[in-house]
Amino acid sequence: MECASQKNQEFPVFLLSVRIIKAINITSRDSLSASDCYVTLSLPTATQEKFRTQTIKNSDSPVWNETFYYRIQPEIKNIIRLELCDDDPFSKDDSIFIVYFDVTRVQPGDTVLELFCFRPEREDCYKHECLEVEFRLAASSGSAEQLISNGVLVARELSILEVKIDEVENKKLLRAKKTMVLTVQESYEGTQKTTKGLNCFRFHCVKNWEPILKVKLQGVESTGGHDSNYILIVPLKCLPVGQEIKLALPTENGEALELNLQVIGWPQDLDVRLGYKLCAEEQDFLCKRKKVVADALSKLFYLRRNLLEHEVPVIAVMATGGGVRAMVALYGHLLALQKLKILDCITYITTASGSTWTLTDLYQDPDWSHRSLGPAIKTAKTRILRSKWDVISIDKLKYYRKQLDERVEKGHPISFATLWGLVQASFLNDKPNCRKLTEQRKALNEGQNPLPIYTAINVKDKYVSTFEFREWIEFNPYEVGFQKYGAYIRTEDFDSQFYMGKLVKRFPESRICYLEGIWTNIFSRNLLDGLYWSSSPEEFWDRWVKDMAEKDEEHNLKDGYTTVYKPPCSSSGNLCEIFNDILTDRPLKGANCNFLEGLEFTYDYLYKNKFSEWKDTVFDSFPGKLTPVEKSLCLIDVGYFVNNSGPPLLKPERNVDVFIAVDYDCYNIFKQTEMMSKYCEVQGIPFPKINLTEEDRKNPKECYVFSDEDPKAPIVIYFPLINHTFRDYKAPGVKRMPKEMCGGDITINGEDSPYATKHVTYSADNFDKLLNLATYNVLCSKELILQSIEKAVQKKQTSGL
Incomplete structure (x- = not known):
């Protein structure tokens, strides 16, 4: 199966027989008598039914010789779970050990005898607790099965x-x-x-x-x-x-x-798009946008001829999160790009957390990038200056309750993130916000504006930390999807019910405020997230890189299969589980319908390049623990992993040549871009290294340009929010008069800063200072930006790509 696009093929079904033969040297868990052993079998890719052997009483070496049968599809990843248990009539049965066996080990026509030992690292397994099982795979008389796959995920007939x-x-x-x-x-x-x-x-x-x-x-x-x-x-x-x-x-x-x-009959046109290529609507947008960009570049550089299509660089603005601070600063950055006539050269704008608010405001106007941003900024200023106490008034609380009730009536799931979306909408808007993300398509139909992309991460709602499991998900006016899985749905279908790639129950499209409740859910972190952010980020990256290396070493075994052993629980183990629950539970999390539900994995999905590029969690080798098995998604703010909206731009299909990275971190300058660079290094994604001096960290300049010898790596134009010249200069090359010095007196970091993420109301003076700072940074860097774009054009022309 190819990984590039969706393919429909027919494959034969096989009969798997599993004979539970015997167990050896089983130590009783109750210490009063010999073990009363039985074995349970679970193969969720073949049936939802769990099988069980009979219980052999008072035997430390029970013999069963019981055979169980499954009709399986070898083209998908079949992992069978075997659990050896000790029956206890007076309390919960004791689990002796659990085995996850990859059925790929068994080829058609083969009989494989496996001895699963509790201590597999020991030389003589027969001296320790073990379970003997025979697997046999034979052709089935049943009909073949239709499969649709993108090489990683599979939709079954x-x-x-x-x-x-x-x-x-x-x-x-x-x-x-x-x-x-x-x-x-x-x-x-x-x-x-x-x-x-x-x-x-x-x-x-x-x-x-x-x-x-x-x-x-x-x-x-x-x-x-x-x-x-x-x-x-x-x-x-x-x-x-x-x-x-x-x-x-x-x-x-x-x-x-x-x-x-x-x-x-099974309709083979899936409602989930399985494929790693860009959707048809985005490809059409790119064709139109390239003409706009080519014309803008021609005017900007006074070119004698318009650039050919393959010579037009893809330039993207990549914004971080940061609450209202990010919202205001992004307005300033876009305003400056517009003044420099560079805004028409931008193809994508990606946002995270607070910076998403800027785009959801601007894209109400289908032609916003060609109009003065002054009126939009004035409206945003009015909203940010006003008091927010009315958002928890009795009338507002009644309004929230009514909106939630109506959402339930329409069939949508609700959670704290749903309520948070309504509250945010109240302090960002003067009246109820009924806009929808698909309405932003009007701003793209002629390629007249950049394509907006909003980001979030999918995590486990409990038991697992963000750093062990998180998956990037993007929202744009056309689609919502996971780049790791190559699975996307139309934006209007987000939060409807899906199964095996088919739309089971469609609900009305959610208002954009409910999506904002996901993108900016600052309450969804767990205690482990908080412990991480209170410590050094270098510690996390060192640990994460080490875990990745160990994971690769563990699962790249000979013959391409893995057997995993889980030891039994103990009282101390149960205590650890309780603490793990406390540390990892997200009490104020969201819950959204999972459009990947039911989809299976190909037997070799781990070795597909498209999947490997984004394979970065401890569960990637265990398909039974990945997102398609979940009933719902748990989507949270990206800031709890890397507070950066860049991953959607790293897709090779988007082929971004220049990143204009605008950073709204007020505590650790350069941190987010350094983390993105490190993340790409570990993942093997082309991205320049962020090389800085101690002087840069103490006295940051307005702009930095990072590039790499790798021709596939983009050029990164980085704008820190803070620089060392704004205090003395009000415009490029224009010093402040003594009476104007207060305009440059701005404190971004520190607990007492008016720009702390917790603040949602600014004074007029603080709003203007932040807006002017962001605008100043870009205006001062005109030559650096133009040089970087010119370099990208030259690279396009010489490479022919």
């Missing part, structure tokens, strides 16, 4: 069952205090029940799992524990595809209840 009950008959059931319960255990939906106004149902199931429909009648007030007799059991494979079948079901009063069943 679905059976979509539609069930209808007559509306009148449904009303009769409800009047009789009865409800029909429909269950397809193997489906995305699981169990559904008839209710008032709901008498048509769909079930989405993996066809290869041979799903079964079970129907029963149940009293409305019943708990479900006694009324469990099914009046209908139908394997879906028995139903003809595309043909409606009518069945008459008996009821208690002797009447027949009619049910209409139809299996719908």
Whole structure:
């Protein structure tokens, strides 16, 4: 399977047999008697059902010789979980050890005998606790399976069952205090029940799992524990595809209840775009934008001829986060770029956290970059100057409650991030904000403005720290998606329900304020995040690089497979788990529908270049712990890993030549760009090294240019928020008069700074100073910017790329 684009192919299904033979030298966990052992088997890529052997009583070397069968698809990554347990009738069963075995080790026609030892590093395994298992893979008589893949993720062929009950008959059931319960255990939906106004149902199931429909009648007030007799059991494979079948079901009063069943053929046009190429809309935008950029460069450099398409460099503005400070400063930077006639040379603008507020304001105007930014800045200033205490008034609280209730009625999940989005919208706007991200397409339809990209990271909601697991996700007016997985959905479908790449239930598009609640959720960190930011960042990077090296060494094993052993829990282990919960839980997190749910991984996904480029978490070698298995996404502010919006620009498909990096960190100048450079170095992504002197750190200049000998590395034009000349100069080369010195007296860092991230209200004087500082930095650096762009043009012309 290729990794470049989505491909649809048919592959045979195989039969895997797993024979649990015996265990050896098992030490009893209760110390009162010999072990009562059993083994559980779980292979979620083949079935949701968990199998279990019988329990062998009072034996330290139990023998089972029990065989279990799975119909598997070898083209996907099949990891079977085996757990050896000690049965305890008086308390929770003890886990002796757990094995994760990669079925790729077993080739068709082979029989593989494995001895899993609790201490696999010991030379003589038979002297220690171990489990003997035989695996056999044979061709299956079943039909082949359709797969759609981008080389990393796989969408499997679905059976979509539609069930209808007559509306009148449904009303009769409800009047009789009865409800029909429909269950397809193997489906995305699981169990559904008839209710008032709901008498048509769909079930989405993996066809290869041979799903079964079970129907029963149940009293409305019943708990479900006694009324469990099914009046209908139908394997879906028995139903003809595309043909409606009518069945008459008996009821208690002797009447027949009619049910209409139809299996719908699997539509192979997925609603999740699996592919690493840019979407068609973005490619169309780029064609139009290149003409705008070429014309702007021609005027800027007085060129005798317009640049050819391949000679036009891709220039991007990359902003960091920083609350209102970032919002105001980004206005200043864009204003200066506009004055220098460079804004029309920009193709992308990426933002994080507070800098996203600037773009969501500007893109209300479809032609904003060609108009004076003065009115927009004046409006932003008015909002930032006014008091924010009314955001928690009784009327506002009632308004939030009403909005949340309406969102629930529409089917959307809600969380603290949803409420936070409403609160933010209140202190950033004078009236309710009903805008949507897709409305920004109007500002792109002629390539008239740069393409805005908003960033977040997906993390685990608990048990795992941000530094062990986080994945970049981008939002733009066209798509939302993960560059690591090469999986994207249309922006208007974000927060709708998906399964196996198909849209299961569409909800109305979320207002942009709810997205801002994700991008700027400053309350979503856990205690480990806080401990990290209170320590030296160099410590984290050293540890992270070491972990990456150890992970690669651990999982690049011979024969391309991995077996992982997990020791049993102990009392101290349980205590550690409790502390881990406290450290990693995110009490004020968000929850969004996971559009990757159900998708599988190819058997060799780890070795695909596109995936490897973004493979940077401890779980990347364990597909059963990655995002497609989760019910929901946990999206948070990027600032809890790298407070930088650059990763979407690092996609080779975007081929960015020049980064204009604007940094709003007020405590550690250069930190965010240095972290991005280090991140790219570890990941093997071309990016220049950030070389600085001690003088640079003590007295930063207005602008720095970083480049690299690697022709694939972009040129980085870096603007720190602080510089050492603004205090004495009000404009490039124009010194302040004595009475104007107060205009340069600006304190960015420190707890008493009016620009601290916690402050959401500024005075008029502080607003103007920050805006002028950001504008000054860029205006002072005109020659450096033009030289860098000219160098990028020359590189394009000589390379022909």
